[in-house]
Each structure stands twice: as C-alpha cells, then as structure tokens.
Amino acid sequence: MLEKIEVTIDGQRGRLDKALVEAMPEFSRSQIQQWIKEELVTVNGEVARANYKVKDQDKIEIKRPEPVEMTIEAENIPLEIVYEDDDVVVINKPQGMVVHPSAGHPTGTLVNALLYHIKNLSSINDVIRPGIVHRIDKDTSGLLMVAKNDLAHDSLSKQLKDKTATRKYLAIVHDEISHDKGTIDAPIGRSKINRKSQAVIEGGKPAVTNFSVLERFKDYTLIECQLETGRTHQIRVHMQYIKHPVAGDPLYGRRKTLEGKGQFLHAQTLGFVHPRTGEQMFFEIPVPELFATTLKNLEK
Missing domain, CATH: 3.10.290.10 (RNA-binding S4 domain)
Structure with missing residues (x-):
C-alpha cells in the first residue's frame, strides 16, 4: 500500500x-x-x-x-546504556551479542533488546535494523551509536561517511610489532576462497586502518586501531593481512592462540557531533573483564 x-x-x-x-x-x-x-x-x-x-x-x-508492521519481537535482554537523549543512544555491546536479526540469529540480538528498552528508533534501515547506524561483530565488544529518529540517523551516517566520527578499538594481536605506528590502506571485498569471509582483494572497497602500539608482550602486542572506513571485519582482515592477526579470532586468526570467547577486539572509544545540538560527544568504555584479565596474565 x-x-x-x-x-x-x-x-x-x-x-x-x-x-x-x-x-x-x-x-x-x-x-x-x-x-x-x-x-x-x-x-x-x-x-x-x-x-x-x-x-x-x-x-x-x-x-x-506505508510503514511495514514491525515483526521483530522486543526481548527483555539486559542492555548497558552509556548515554541516551531524544535523538541518540550509546550502547556498550557485550561480546557474543549479534547486532541485528538474521537467518542464523532470529532472536537475542541487540535490536531485540533495543526494541524493549527504547521507545523510538529510526526507520531508515528497515524493520530488521531499526536505529542501527553502524555495526560491530558478534564477538567484538564495545560502543555503538544508535539513532532514535531519521534525522539523527541521517546525520550520524553522514559523519561516518565523511570520516568525522571517531572510532577507536583495542586489540591484542599475534607476535610483537616492531614499529610503533602504522597505516594499512588495502581494499577489502568478499574472499574468493571462502565466501563467508572478507579479504584484501584487487577491486575491493577502499579500507584504511591506522594503528599504534600500546604495549608489547612475549608473542603478542596490544594495539589501538582507529578506523577511517567501516568495512565488514575491517580490523580483523587488515591485521591478518600484515601477518599480525587478532588473538582469538576464529575466522582470521591462528589455531594456537589466547583462550577466550572470540577475538580480543574492543570498541573502546566513540566520538561524534550531536545531530541536533552540534555538541561534540565523546565516550570511552573499559575492556571487558576477560580482556582485562588476559592483559594482566600477559604482563606477568
């Protein structure tokens, strides 16, 4: 209709x-x-x-x-809301939570939780992904911004596209990186070998990841990554590409790795301009307990 x-x-x-x-x-x-x-x-x-x-x-x-009737069910799933106003919400997504429903994950997602805890969400990304401006992988923890109306969604999406939003991640990667800083500028697309994964390929979409070394351990390095683009699995693919895959990564990592519940990758920092007030918003969240414990063990 x-x-x-x-x-x-x-x-x-x-x-x-x-x-x-x-x-x-x-x-x-x-x-x-x-x-x-x-x-x-x-x-x-x-x-x-x-x-x-x-x-x-x-x-x-x-x-x-006419708006399609919402078919995704609201679920009373615990949700850590870091910030909320009439336009935006900032969520600390736990490791193991899928962002939006799909064929393999019809329930228990961040969207199901959002529909329960948040009254209004933007409708730009269809009924499956209401309010979702950007995503982080299931086993990546950390900060996500969510739009509560279409105007906020439009503004936040434009900031991501224009590379004015700030997104910084912490990652534990394999081996010791000898140089203190680096930039990985390599196009990413669907792998021609494994269609379920991404890879650096000729003709892929432009992808740029900046990283800096925070601490070196025996056989591992703690790094901070800042995204200029937001391709699927970008940090995981880029770190594999330079032979320093993210520890614990079941898709792009090594078999012999740190024990955990997936890749040691955490979206620690998020910054953007508020879509209505123009105020610069900045958020930072500590790493999960397992990540912090693993770092302490590596320091020993």
Missing part, C-alpha cells in the same frame, strides 16, 4: 531533494532520495530526478510506502 503526500513548492529553490527536505523536515534527505530513486516522486505529474530544479508552484506528489 502507498500513502500519497502532496507538496506545493512555495519559495523553495534548487534541487528537488533539497527542496523536499526544507518542505518536509520530518523526513531525512536520504529517505527522500530513496523515494526519488524508486520513482515514487512526481513533479506536475511527471517522474522527476533528484537534481530537478524546482520552480515556484510546482505540484509534487510522493507515493510513500
């Missing part, structure tokens, strides 16, 4: 998508652009493109798809 929205241009100028954002501030620009792309927007009865230059008194009609 389609819901019809009618808009008359009255003073707005420039591109169609920008004019509609001004006329309908309750919707994000990315949502409006998606409707235009799907040819759900007409101007004076004709399908129009996003770069159409609007004219005074243009009659615009949007055939907006």
Whole structure:
C-alpha cells in the first residue's frame, strides 16, 4: 500500500531533494532520495530526478510506502546504556551479542533488546535494523551509536561517511610489532576462497586502518586501531593481512592462540557531533573483564 503526500513548492529553490527536505523536515534527505530513486516522486505529474530544479508552484506528489508492521519481537535482554537523549543512544555491546536479526540469529540480538528498552528508533534501515547506524561483530565488544529518529540517523551516517566520527578499538594481536605506528590502506571485498569471509582483494572497497602500539608482550602486542572506513571485519582482515592477526579470532586468526570467547577486539572509544545540538560527544568504555584479565596474565 502507498500513502500519497502532496507538496506545493512555495519559495523553495534548487534541487528537488533539497527542496523536499526544507518542505518536509520530518523526513531525512536520504529517505527522500530513496523515494526519488524508486520513482515514487512526481513533479506536475511527471517522474522527476533528484537534481530537478524546482520552480515556484510546482505540484509534487510522493507515493510513500506505508510503514511495514514491525515483526521483530522486543526481548527483555539486559542492555548497558552509556548515554541516551531524544535523538541518540550509546550502547556498550557485550561480546557474543549479534547486532541485528538474521537467518542464523532470529532472536537475542541487540535490536531485540533495543526494541524493549527504547521507545523510538529510526526507520531508515528497515524493520530488521531499526536505529542501527553502524555495526560491530558478534564477538567484538564495545560502543555503538544508535539513532532514535531519521534525522539523527541521517546525520550520524553522514559523519561516518565523511570520516568525522571517531572510532577507536583495542586489540591484542599475534607476535610483537616492531614499529610503533602504522597505516594499512588495502581494499577489502568478499574472499574468493571462502565466501563467508572478507579479504584484501584487487577491486575491493577502499579500507584504511591506522594503528599504534600500546604495549608489547612475549608473542603478542596490544594495539589501538582507529578506523577511517567501516568495512565488514575491517580490523580483523587488515591485521591478518600484515601477518599480525587478532588473538582469538576464529575466522582470521591462528589455531594456537589466547583462550577466550572470540577475538580480543574492543570498541573502546566513540566520538561524534550531536545531530541536533552540534555538541561534540565523546565516550570511552573499559575492556571487558576477560580482556582485562588476559592483559594482566600477559604482563606477568
């Protein structure tokens, strides 16, 4: 079913998508652009493109798809909320929790927990991933930002795309890294050998990881990684690529490794500009108990 929205241009100028954002501030620009792309927007009865230059008194009609009824169940799963206001939520995701439902994980995910604890979530990423702006892997712990409305989602997504958001991770990797800092600039795509994993491949999507050594141990190194891009499994793939895989990584690591519940990778630091107030937000969370205990054992 389609819901019809009618808009008359009255003073707005420039591109169609920008004019509609001004006329309908309750919707994000990315949502409006998606409707235009799907040819759900007409101007004076004709399908129009996003770069159409609007004219005074243009009659615009949007055939907006009616919201799909939410089919993901809210579950009373404990959730550590680090920060929350009317626009954004910052979550400390535990190791072992999947971010959103999928064929292999229909329940028990972060989204199921969010639906129980948070009243409103953005709808940009469909009913399966409400509010989810970015993800971290199941066995990676740490900070995630969640959008409570579409305008916040649009702003946070743009910050990730423009590389203005801060995301720093701690990782224990195999062997001692001799140099103190490094940058891995290597494209990532689906592996041609194992279709369930990612790899550095020619023609992959650009991926950049900066890292610095925090502490060296016998056979292991503690590093801090800062992402410039957000590819699937990026840190895990890049560290494997330079022959220092993340300890405990069941997919990209070594068989003989540290005992744990998956890779020793923790999203420790998260920073972004608040989508409504413009305030610089900054959060930092300690590593989980198992990670901290492992570090103490390595120091001994």
